[in-house]
Amino acid sequence: VDQRAVRRANLGVVLEHVADSGPVSRATIAAGTGLNKTTVSSLVAELIEMRLLAETGDDERPGNVGRPAQTVRLSGNGVVSLGLEINIDYLATCATDLTGQVRHEHAVAVDNRNSQPGRVMGRLATLARRALADVEAQGLSLAGVTIAAPGLVDVASGTVVVAPDLGWRDVPLADLAAKRLAIRDVPLRVDNEANLGALAELWTGAGRGLSDFVYVSAEVGVGAGVVMGGQLYRGAFGFAGELGHLTVDPDGPRCTCGNRGCLAMLVGEDALLEIAGIEGPTEGSARLAATTLADRIRGGDTRTEDALRQIGEWLGLGLAGVVNVLNPEAIILGGYLGALVEWLEQPLTTALSERVLASNWAPCRILPSQIGEQAAVHGAAALPLREVISDPSSIRMHA
Amino acid sequence: VDQRAVRRANLGVVLEHVADSGPVSRATIAAGTGLNKTTVSSLVAELIEMRLLAETGDDERPGNVGRPAQTVRLSGNGVVSLGLEINIDYLATCATDLTGQVRHEHAVAVDNRNSQPGRVMGRLATLARRALADVEAQGLSLAGVTIAAPGLVDVASGTVVVAPDLGWRDVPLADLAAKRLAIRDVPLRVDNEANLGALAELWTGAGRGLSDFVYVSAEVGVGAGVVMGGQLYRGAFGFAGELGHLTVDPDGPRCTCGNRGCLAMLVGEDALLEIAGIEGPTEGSARLAATTLADRIRGGDTRTEDALRQIGEWLGLGLAGVVNVLNPEAIILGGYLGALVEWLEQPLTTALSERVLASNWAPCRILPSQIGEQAAVHGAAALPLREVISDPSSIRMHA
Numbered sequence: 001v002d003q004r005a006v007r008r009a010n011l012g013v014v015l016e017h018v019a020d021s022g023p024v025s026r027a028t029i030a031a032g033t034g035l036n037k038t039t040v041s042s043l044v045a046e047l048i049e050m051r052l053l054a055e056t057g058d059d060e061r062p063g064n065v066g067r068p069a070q071t072v073r074l075s076g077n078g079v080v081s082l083g084l085e086i087n088i089d090y091l092a093t094c095a096t097d098l099t100g101q102v103r104h105e106h107a108v109a110v111d112n113r114n115s116q117p118g119r120v121m122g123r124l125a126t127l128a129r130r131a132l133a134d135v136e137a138q139g140l141s142l143a144g145v146t147i148a149a150p151g152l153v154d155v156a157s158g159t160v161v162v163a164p165d166l167g168w169r170d171v172p173l174a175d176l177a178a179k180r181l182a183i184r185d186v187p188l189r190v191d192n193e194a195n196l197g198a199l200a201e202l203w204t205g206a207g208r209g210l211s212d213f214v215y216v217s218a219e220v221g222v223g224a225g226v227v228m229g230g231q232l233y234r235g236a237f238g239f240a241g242e243l244g245h246l247t248v249d250p251d252g253p254r255c256t257c258g259n260r261g262c263l264a265m266l267v268g269e270d271a272l273l274e275i276a277g278i279e280g281p282t283e284g285s286a287r288l289a290a291t292t293l294a295d296r297i298r299g300g301d302t303r304t305e306d307a308l309r310q311i312g313e314w315l316g317l318g319l320a321g322v323v324n325v326l327n328p329e330a331i332i333l334g335g336y337l338g339a340l341v342e343w344l345e346q347p348l349t350t351a352l353s354e355r356v357l358a359s360n361w362a363p364c365r366i367l368p369s370q371i372g373e374q375a376a377v378h379g380a381a382a383l384p385l386r387e388v389i390s391d392p393s394s395i396r397m398h399a
Numbered sequence: 400v401d402q403r404a405v406r407r408a409n410l411g412v413v414l415e416h417v418a419d420s421g422p423v424s425r426a427t428i429a430a431g432t433g434l435n436k437t438t439v440s441s442l443v444a445e446l447i448e449m450r451l452l453a454e455t456g457d458d459e460r461p462g463n464v465g466r467p468a469q470t471v472r473l474s475g476n477g478v479v480s481l482g483l484e485i486n487i488d489y490l491a492t493c494a495t496d497l498t499g500q501v502r503h504e505h506a507v508a509v510d511n512r513n514s515q516p517g518r519v520m521g522r523l524a525t526l527a528r529r530a531l532a533d534v535e536a537q538g539l540s541l542a543g544v545t546i547a548a549p550g551l552v553d554v555a556s557g558t559v560v561v562a563p564d565l566g567w568r569d570v571p572l573a574d575l576a577a578k579r580l581a582i583r584d585v586p587l588r589v590d591n592e593a594n595l596g597a598l599a600e601l602w603t604g605a606g607r608g609l610s611d612f613v614y615v616s617a618e619v620g621v622g623a624g625v626v627m628g629g630q631l632y633r634g635a636f637g638f639a640g641e642l643g644h645l646t647v648d649p650d651g652p653r654c655t656c657g658n659r660g661c662l663a664m665l666v667g668e669d670a671l672l673e674i675a676g677i678e679g680p681t682e683g684s685a686r687l688a689a690t691t692l693a694d695r696i697r698g699g700d701t702r703t704e705d706a707l708r709q710i711g712e713w714l715g716l717g718l719a720g721v722v723n724v725l726n727p728e729a730i731i732l733g734g735y736l737g738a739l740v741e742w743l744e745q746p747l748t749t750a751l752s753e754r755v756l757a758s759n760w761a762p763c764r765i766l767p768s769q770i771g772e773q774a775a776v777h778g779a780a781a782l783p784l785r786e787v788i789s790d791p792s793s794i795r796m797h798a
Contacts, residue, residue, distance in 0.1 A: 152757050161760050212635040226724065233627060235726025236611040237761035242723040245756040247716060259754055317646060321720045324641040325625065327634025355658055357644040358551050361560050362636035 007043075008393045010035060014043045015052060015074075019389050023056045023073040044072055051078025051141075052098060052392055074098045079388060079395060080140035083380025084128055084177075085148040085193060088112055088165045088220035089269070091124050093131045094377040097140060098385055100204060104134045105374070113220075114167035117160075117176060125180035132181075143395050144186045144384025147177055148193040148376040150221045152239045158190040164245075164256035165221045165264075187384055193217060194241050196379030197334050197369075198225020199232055203382055205332075205370035212328045215369075216243060216319070217376065218335035222264040226326070244268070248318045266314040269336055275307035290339040297343060305343060312344040316351020323356045323364050330365040338369035406442075407792045409434060413442045414451060414473075418788050422455045422472040443471055450477025450540075451497060451791055473497045478787060478794060479539035482779030483527055483576075484547040484592060487511055487564045487619035488668075490523050492530045493776040496539060497784055499603060503533045504773070512619075513566035516559075516575060524579035531580075542794055543585045543783025546576055547592040547775040549620045551638045557589040563644075563655035564620045564663075586783055592616060593640050595778030596733050596768075597624020598631055602781060604731075604769035611727040614768075615642060615718070616775065617734035621663040625725070643667070647717045665713040668735055674706035689738040696742060704742060711743040715750020722755045722763050729764040737768035 013033050018024055021032065030040045047053040054075035076099040085092040092107040106127055112120055124147075132142065151163025158174020160166075173190045181188075198215035201207035207215065207227060215225040222244035226233045234240050244264035245257050252261025265271060269289060273279070276293060296304045319331055331348070333341055345366050352366075353359045371378055388395055412432050417423060420431065429439045446452040453474035475498040484491040491506040505526055511519055523546075531541065550562025557573020559565075572589045576582075597614035600606035606614065606626060614624040621643035625632040633639050643663035644656050651660025664670060668688060672678070675692060695703045718730055730747070732740055744765050751765075752758045770777055787794055 152760065154760075162756065164756070224724065228627065228632060233725075235761075236728040237726055237757065239757035239761050240724060240726040242726070242756045245754070246720045246723050247754050250716065257756055317649065318720075321645045321717075322724055324645050325623065325639060325721055325724070326632075327636055327639040327641070329635040355644070355646050357561065357563070357641045357656055358636065358638035361551065361553075362634075362638050 008391070010039065010043055011047060011392045012390050014040065015047055015389050015392050018053060018072060019074055023071040025071045029072075047392060048072070048075075050392060050395070051075050052388070052395075076101055077139065078141065079143040079385070080135045080138075081143045081381050081384040081388075082128065082131055082135075082145045083148065083196075083377040083382070084124055084145065085377040085380060086112065086120055086124060086166075086173075087148075087150060087193065087376075090219075091120070091127060092374070092377045093124075093127045094374065094381045095131050095135045095140075096378070096381040096385065098388070100382070102378075102381075103138060103140065104131045106131065107374075107377075112166055117166075117168055117171040117173070120166075121173070121176045121180055125177070128181055141395075142183070142186050143388050145177070145181070145183055145188045146196065146380035146383045147173060147188075147190045148196045148380045149173060149190055150193050150223060152242070153190055153192045155189065155191055155234075155238055158188070160190065161239075163221075164258075167256075187387070189383070191380070191383070192223065192225075192241065193376040194223030194225045194243075194334075195232055195234070196225075196377075196383065197371075197375035198227055198241075198332075198379070200371050200375045200379030200382060201332050201334070201369060202227055202230075202232070203386075204378070205375065206330075206367045207332060210329050212326070213330040213332055214243075214319075214322055214326065214328050215332045215334055215375075216315075216337060218267060218269070218315075218333075218337045219373070220269045222268050222335075224322075228326070228328075243318065243322070246318050246321070248314055263314065263318040267311045267318075272307060272311055272336070275310060276304040290336040294340060294342075308340060308343040309347050312347030313351060315344070316348045317355070319348065320351050320355035323352055324358075327358060327362060328364055330367050332367050332369055334369040334371075334375050335373060338372055341366070341368040407790070409438065410442055410446060410791045411789050413439060414446055414788050414791050417452060417471060418473055422470040424470050428471075446791060447471070447474075449791060449794070450474050451787070451794075475500055476538065477540065478542040478784070479534045479537075480542045480780050480783040480787075481527065481530055481534075481544045482547065482595075482776040482781070483523055483544065484776040484779060485511065485519055485523060485565075485572075486547075486549060486592065486775075489618075490519070490526060491773070491776045492523075492526045493773065493780045494530050494534045494539075495777070495780040495784065497787070499781075501777075502537060502539065503530045504776075505530065506773075506776075511565055516565075516567055516570040516572070519565075520572070520575045520579050524576070527580055540794075541582070541585050542787050544576070544580070544582055544587045545595065545779035545782045546572060546587075546589045547595045547779045548572060548589055549592050549622060551641070552589055552591045554588065554590055554633075554637055557587070559589065560638075562620075563657075566655075586786070588782070590779070590782070591622065591624075591640065592775040593622030593624045593642075593733075594631055594633070595624075595776075595782065596770075596774035597626055597640075597731075597778070599770050599774045599778030599781060600624075600731050600733070600768060601626055601629075601631070602785075603777070604774065605729075605766045606731060609728050611725070612729040612731055613642075613718070613721055613725065613727050614731045614733055614774075615714075615736060617666060617668070617714075617732075617736045618772070619668045621667050621734075623721075627725070627727075642717065642721070645717050645720070647713055662713065662717040666710045666717075671706060671710055671735070674709060675703040689735040693739060693741075707739060707742040708746050711746030712750060714743070715747045716754070718747065719750050719754035722751055723757075726757060726761060727763055729766050731766050731768055733768040733770075733774050734772060737771055740765070740767040
């Protein structure tokens with residue numbers, strides 16, 4: 001039993017080494033992990049059989065003399081995992097393989113405000129089945145499913161505790177999804193969309209190499225994912241990052257949560273469109289709206305430009321508090337904000353420099369998301385694969 | 400060399416075990432640490448010689464049958480460390496021994512607003528020398544000194560980067576202190592007062608057993624210490640917890656930092672005294688002011704009661720943002736706030752329940768500090784002793 005546990009752990013050690021180092025020879029894996037070459041060869045053979053690793057053929061880098069070493073890399077032809085996203089005005093799916101390649105991706109504009117969870121899940125399930133059929137046709141096996149949802153999510157039970165913009169309370173989303181999708185034997189999880197967006201940026205986006213940052217997700221709703229010391233910080237009860245319902249204007253407009261002057265009311269997509277005088281909800285996604293706005297400003301529309309400055313000032317006021325308390329290296333602007341960073345950066349930088357005591361000594365950078373509006377659904381897809389990489393044997397248990 | 404390193408580490412293992420478990424026998428230490436009995440006896444003998452452990456004599460707990468085991472405990476007669484505090488309206492000193500007993504404590508009211516760092520350090524040095532003479536007379540050896548200061552502190556260089564209420568910028572406090580105190584061969588550090596207060600509450604106060612909390616320090620200035628996952632969180636550059644300069648009223652009064660409507664302007668001691676119609680700065684400490692206010696309210700002074708409610712509402716507005724973003728288990732009210740929790744709890748709880756989205760599912764507790772106004776200077780004194788406990792040999796190096 002002990003030996004099996006050691007072998008299981010070593011499979012993870014080897015797969016993680018390859019994931020971190022790119023194509024490597026067995027000898028390099030042995031040198032890097034401290035395992036002996038015979039063991040490495042046997043582990044690599046098993047990982048190839050599991051379709052998690054693949055031979056790359058002879059290493060043909062120029063300057064390599066002598067007999068070239070046979071190298072292995074992560075396999076894109078074995079497992080895939082599925083990210084699903086429920087947001088206020090769209091549904092999205094994304095399937096990625098172990099190399100990080102997107103193998104299926106789709107998004108549809110749907111108004112989910114004050115919606116029936118069963119109906120929304122029904123629509124999402126249709127999209128999910130299409131994605132699953134597509135990746136199955138590509139010969140890939142499913143390693144896990146994660147659903148990104150706005151609001152407070154209880155990850156342990158897969159419940160959306162409250163999502164004011166959807167009008168949801170205590171929705172057992174994991175249970176609903178399990179029934180609709182008939183997915184068995186692979187992990188099915190629900191997580192907050194901003195947390196998943198932050199993880200995606202940390203793993204493959206603007207957060208790579210950063211230790212402490214706050215990822216801001218802004219579509220209709222506004223949320224945040226807080227990364228500290230290179231780890232997602234979830235808070236004592238799992239509800240950290242609730243940036244959208246931060247009070248920035250105590251006498252401001254009434255919010256869907258019942259309070260007044262929440263940041264989401266002042267910088268969410270609805271506010272942006274209203275200030276800019278655009279009828280909403282727009283057909284298409286928030287990204288489309290952002291593109292429209294950018295085009296207008298470039299065409300000389302000062303009203304839209306002023307609207308964005310106002311958004312930037314409110315957002316800056318809210319973020320200044322967060323930066324004072326957390327002293328992060330960077331704020332990563334996600335959702336529609338990333339596409340408009342050109343006009344938001346200046347009011348945000350001004351707000352932080354005026355309102356953050358440490359700003360002269362520890363300036364906080366404003367970075368646009370590198371993944372864009374898809375960050376949450378990409379993070380949702382990547383999450384199960386991260387687990388496969390650290391514990392490859394886990395996929396056997398559900399196969 | 401390697402064997403020396405092992406022995407050095409094992410001295411720490413044994414001392415930490417005794418610190419965590421109270422009086423224990425050598426056999427219990429061996430069982431608890433996995434070290435063999437002969438090694439434990441030798442390590443204990445060395446720690447006794449270093450005056451870090453002491454024999455307790457026979458264990459006379461009732462119900463103990465057979466030959467009672469000889470137990471050892473932390474020694475209160477060996478080392479001591481010194482905490483010094485510079486605050487806006489007082490200076491304080493505190494020396495504690497390894498058992499946590501306070502061996503010297505003193506505080507004086509001094510108005511340090513817009514002060515000369517050299518002059519303040521001169522006064523503090525006089526108090527420090529008195530403390531050192533006192534503990535030396537008690538036969539104790541100095542293990543380290545920590546200075547608590549308000550504002551942004553660069554811990555690595557011992558510099559107060561900015562402390563708006565003192566009017567200080569880039570003050571090399573560790574260097575000034577080293578010159579004035581002629582302390583050699585023991586660690587001399589500077590840290591933010593709210594961080595040290597948070598550590599004191601975590602180690603010996605209201606934060607014991609909590610994993611995620613925010614300690615609020617409020618005297619004239621307002622700061623916070625953020626504890627996450629049982630550890631003090633310092634932020635990317637060491638400046639986390641800057642609660643005092645959080646904007647809560649964008650059009651509010653001008654602050655010493657140059658901005659408007661900072662929380663410190665609205666809930667600091669000056670605001671409290673002004674709203675309550677008390678002339679300030681009061682003689683004596685913030686605690687004295689808090690006691691005066693409590694007495695007034697108990698005597699039926701509704702104006703003071705209203706002032707406190709107003710303070711609680713502003714503080715609640717600022718803390719609601721922090722709680723939305725961090726989702727902590729508790730807020731610990733330190734400084735003058737702890738003594739007035741009776742009147743602050745209700746407006747704070749109301750603000751959090753109205754403005755924190757997760758408040759119905761993950762209520763954040765409001766706890767008074769257990770250490771009180773002395774939290775920062777107690778934390779300052781405790782810090783070097785924590786290091787002695789984890790690495791007892793470190794004291795030899797400076798002896």
